[in-house]
Amino acid sequence: MAFNTSAWLLTALLLLPTASIAAKQQQSGGGRVLYKYVDESGALVIKDYLPPEVVPKGYSIVNAYGQTLEVVPPVKTKEELAEEKKLKKQREAEERARREAARRDADLIRQFTRVEDIMRARDTQLSAIDVQISIRNGQTNLLTTQLEDMQRHAADYERRGQPVPAQLQKDIRESQRQMEENKKFVDIQEQEKARIAERFRQDIIRFKELQAARVIRQRDQSDGEGLAETTAVHNCGTAEMCRKAWQLAQIYARDNATRSLEIVTDSLILTGKALGDRDISLSFSMVPERDNTAQIVLEVSCNASDAGNQLCQTERVRNIVDGFGQYLASRLQ
Structure with a gap:
């Protein structure tokens, strides 16, 4: 037997008013509860029963004196539910970002006491990369000298009408390959330096913001004497x-x-x-x-x-x- 989700949902909606009648009667002092809603013509209606077609549109439960006991909102459409889900995800993402920002702030304050400490950490990382770049550039300079020498030998063979030895050709290609690898390595390291510099730049800006806010708080708490x-x-x-x-x-x-x-x-x-x-x-x-x-x-x-x-x-x-x-x-x- 197939399970009809739509029929089950409608049945549940129809049963919702009945489930809370006893509670509403208690709130109204044991008297009758009435249902207030707007009909298809836009007129306000109060009845002692709730037509099934009204349930999805929303209604109010009132007592015999017209006092509202509960407002039941309209059933949300698929579009509204999707939008609500989207907004919930956005709020959750914003909250995660807020917590992550607070964690980064705490790490900055815990790790560094002066902006110069952040600069020193930045310079240490950049210097380490500069050493690697310098080594590769030195290798490239040596390879360039060797390649030029090998290319001169190859040109000599060609001028004499002799074939260039296979080993010499292989050595030329290998030198060119190593030089190209070194160039790619240096390019990647330069990009990494730029990323590190920007990351530390943002850390410095945020650290100074936190530090300045702390200075103002201290001044305010000490009536201007805490600077x-x-x-x-x-x-x-x-x-x-x-x-x-x-x-x-x-x-x-x-x-x-x-x-x-x-x-x-x-x-x-x-x-x-x-x-x-x-x-x-x-x-x-x-x-x-x-x-x-x-x-x-x-x-x-x-x-x-x-x-x-x-x-x-x-x-x-x-x-x-x-x-x-x-x-x-x-x-x-």
Whole structure:
């Protein structure tokens, strides 16, 4: 006997009202329950029974006083169910992405304490690839010299009207093959370097966002007294003022840091890390506020050495930190 899914579904729908009648009667104080629905002509109808054709369209269960006890929505169409399923999958994907982003943020904060640590990890990986590229390029240079020599010998044989020895031909082809393999290897490694550099670039941007947000939280929690001497926060006011202040921050970083600009985005301005004891690195982070304004966080860093730490405690660095607000005020008037 075949199982009729459609008939079973319709029967289940028809039985739904009956299943909850007892409960609704309890809610109505033991009185009658009525069914309120809109008929085919658009008129509002209240009856003590529910016509089968109304069930898929939705209805309300009311008591004798007209108070609504339950609203039963219309049965969803296949299209609505498909759309609901699609939206559920989207929400689940967004939640997975949110959890993954939170995990990456936690990993960044756990693994690194300074943006210079991220740069150092990046440079270590890039240097390792550069060594491999250098080795292959050295091999290619040697093969090129050998190939040119073998090709001269082959040309000598041809000029004398003699056949080029099979072994010499084989050696020429093998050298060409190895050179081609080396070229492919170098190309792949250069692509890998680009991927690594971009991944670390995104890590640096995100790390500075997290760091800047933490600076602002610490300042707010301590009534403005929790900032390090190498940090300043500027509230840039309106969106237009923030845009101008951000442009000025790029100039300020270029003029006051000893290293050149390395990253410039809508949320981060970062100069190269301080490599020497006299180097000064600057970073600016744009932290949006809910009222469409933003705060700009300036952080000055020095080389991770005794001399570098001393440099970051000098009047020169304090002037850079304190001077940013004055610099903006003089140019945004």
